[in-house]
Amino acid sequence: MRPSLTPRGLLLAGLAFALPVVLIVVPLAIFVVYSFFSVDHGTMVYTPTLANYGRFFTDPVFIPVLVTTCILCVSVAVICVVVGYPVAYFLASLRGRWRYTLLLLMLVPLLMSYVIKIYAIRSILGQNGFLNAALMTLGIIDKPSSLFVFNLNAVLLALTLLLIPFAILPIFLSLERIPGNLLQASYDLGATGTQTFLRVTLPLSLPGVASAASFVFVLAIGDFLTPQMVGGTSSFTFSRIIYSQFGAAFNWPFGAALSIVLAIVVILAILVGERFGQQEAAR
Amino acid sequence: MSESRELLALRSVSKSYGQVPVLHGVDLSIRDGEFLAVLGPSGSGKTTVLRLIGGLESVSSGAIYLDGRDISAVPINRRPFNTVFQDYALFPHMSVAANVGYGLSVRGRPKAEIGKKVAEALDLVQLGAFANRQPAQLSGGQRQRVALARALICEPRLVLLDEPLAALDLMLRRQMQEFLKSIQREIRTTFLFVTHDQEEAIALGDRICVMEGGYIRQIGTPHTLYYRPNCPFVARFFGDNNLVPGTLGAVDGDLRAIDTALGRLVCSTGGDTALMQAPEGTAAFAAFRPEALRPAVEDDVNRFSGTLSEISFHGAATIAHVATTPGDVRLRLRLASQVEGIALGEGETLALGFSPAQSHLVLA
Numbered sequence: 001m002r003p004s005l006t007p008r009g010l011l012l013a014g015l016a017f018a019l020p021v022v023l024i025v026v027p028l029a030i031f032v033v034y035s036f037f038s039v040d041h042g043t044m045v046y047t048p049t050l051a052n053y054g055r056f057f058t059d060p061v062f063i064p065v066l067v068t069t070c071i072l073c074v075s076v077a078v079i080c081v082v083v084g085y086p087v088a089y090f091l092a093s094l095r096g097r098w099r100y101t102l103l104l105l106m107l108v109p110l111l112m113s114y115v116i117k118i119y120a121i122r123s124i125l126g127q128n129g130f131l132n133a134a135l136m137t138l139g140i141i142d143k144p145s146s147l148f149v150f151n152l153n154a155v156l157l158a159l160t161l162l163l164i165p166f167a168i169l170p171i172f173l174s175l176e177r178i179p180g181n182l183l184q185a186s187y188d189l190g191a192t193g194t195q196t197f198l199r200v201t202l203p204l205s206l207p208g209v210a211s212a213a214s215f216v217f218v219l220a221i222g223d224f225l226t227p228q229m230v231g232g233t234s235s236f237t238f239s240r241i242i243y244s245q246f247g248a249a250f251n252w253p254f255g256a257a258l259s260i261v262l263a264i265v266v267i268l269a270i271l272v273g274e275r276f277g278q279q280e281a282a283r
Numbered sequence: 284m285s286e287s288r289e290l291l292a293l294r295s296v297s298k299s300y301g302q303v304p305v306l307h308g309v310d311l312s313i314r315d316g317e318f319l320a321v322l323g324p325s326g327s328g329k330t331t332v333l334r335l336i337g338g339l340e341s342v343s344s345g346a347i348y349l350d351g352r353d354i355s356a357v358p359i360n361r362r363p364f365n366t367v368f369q370d371y372a373l374f375p376h377m378s379v380a381a382n383v384g385y386g387l388s389v390r391g392r393p394k395a396e397i398g399k400k401v402a403e404a405l406d407l408v409q410l411g412a413f414a415n416r417q418p419a420q421l422s423g424g425q426r427q428r429v430a431l432a433r434a435l436i437c438e439p440r441l442v443l444l445d446e447p448l449a450a451l452d453l454m455l456r457r458q459m460q461e462f463l464k465s466i467q468r469e470i471r472t473t474f475l476f477v478t479h480d481q482e483e484a485i486a487l488g489d490r491i492c493v494m495e496g497g498y499i500r501q502i503g504t505p506h507t508l509y510y511r512p513n514c515p516f517v518a519r520f521f522g523d524n525n526l527v528p529g530t531l532g533a534v535d536g537d538l539r540a541i542d543t544a545l546g547r548l549v550c551s552t553g554g555d556t557a558l559m560q561a562p563e564g565t566a567a568f569a570a571f572r573p574e575a576l577r578p579a580v581e582d583d584v585n586r587f588s589g590t591l592s593e594i595s596f597h598g599a600a601t602i603a604h605v606a607t608t609p610g611d612v613r614l615r616l617r618l619a620s621q622v623e624g625i626a627l628g629e630g631e632t633l634a635l636g637f638s639p640a641q642s643h644l645v646l647a
Contacts, residue, residue, distance in 0.1 A: 179372070181368050181370065182372050182374060184359075184372070185366070185372035186374075186389075187359045188338075188339070188359055188360070188366045189360075189386035190361075190390055191360060191385070191389040192389070195389045199374075199385075203376045204375070204376055
């Protein structure tokens, strides 16, 4: 039976809906509205216009940066998944308490401040950083390399390091959900370990891989702090441009328009990941 | 059933998980072409036997022989056996045809051959029209048949079935029992079937192996187990039974006396040497089925009186509880039901008896 709605119940239900509306939907709506305004010599002009979107499509700067950023973030997602998969597989293959102890250790970095982690990574990547020192000690290079100092490579490495826990977790969960007797059935029917992995384990863990990739992509593309701090002046990402529109150029309407473009990219990425995951789960 | 050659043998096989033993030196011989049911309550080790044979587990001690060759160390994917798992374990991301063809496909057989054999196997289990479905689109009974086709396609020497009917409802289970039996007759492959349901074991097994607490208690035809149980566990577990404790008395041909609370009874030994040779005074049970008990006739040697209670109608049979005089032993009485109803009433006392030939002695 349906619980009848008392005035008190109605009030609670109303509040439950009001909070997300006020805190999420309304600010987003304001953003959308702002993207149709413009700025003239530092003052807002509240006449609706499509000029901001026009500028995005016509100015030769923005679309190439968006494309570069997407490639960067897809790369981050791919590396995170490729590196995270074996880790998740190893964790899922453990039995007993080691499994969750190690998983927890893997997630400890998520509890640390993002800025501190970025500084830590900077000290690893820098000209005189740990990575260069290590490579020189090992004799692989003889003078500090600038291959990963304040450029897109550095951003790629830093984002990968920061986001890899977000790849491991969904993959681990999807691997853990695969019933053990499916693997036994595969062996029983004569398959080898490699065949069982390729034909049973891998396909059944693809939903986890898809959500891992879309998680990482979405988090990477929205991150403006990491490119700012390890990317130097040369590597402009889309989120840095948006940040500069708000922080430096004081052009809120244009920043809002660029944000909407980014939001569309993010929504597409989530939909793609979602679709892929559901398709597998429905089977 | 004629004696056929031995296909598989377990020789003093033990299995422990850590410090916990689950099988104690089990010996089992499986004949080529038979349908062997392994019957036991949960925790009896019956599933462990199946998993050891299939190679899902390895033996702690002892050995498993196939055609006289020790296969204990052969890994699961090299054993010529296939398993039908309890919950079928169909691959959810593959079509029915891909599931059935999996065993051939991982062996690298040509596509054309796989296609042909999959079609044959699906026809065998009457699912020819379902080849392109996904497992999620099938009913429980259909999934079960897909699992069977998938196991049979590799032409295994032995098919292992782990309580495959447990998840089905009663009607479907009956159908599947007949279906399994007819398929086994058709393809003449050896089936080893694990179950906790004694009716299922009787319906399917050429022979039944009864297990309890990690030991095999008795192996034999359903008829032998029903009428000649060799221990109190089998006598109780296998169908409804009356067991009256007592001590053995004098031997008289195939019969032997036993002194019980009902007085001196005479029961059959079935020619069993252990029963014949046990010294007088050995603890034993007089076992007789509820349907062997009946109103006494003139020359009954086993005679006592009993008071009826809890008379209940079960279709073909009417079952009553009996409290005996002397001894106040609780027995069960099963009479064929009749249209005019049972002539007996609750609380009624009457003379009861059973024929020695319809009874059996069981050593305690």
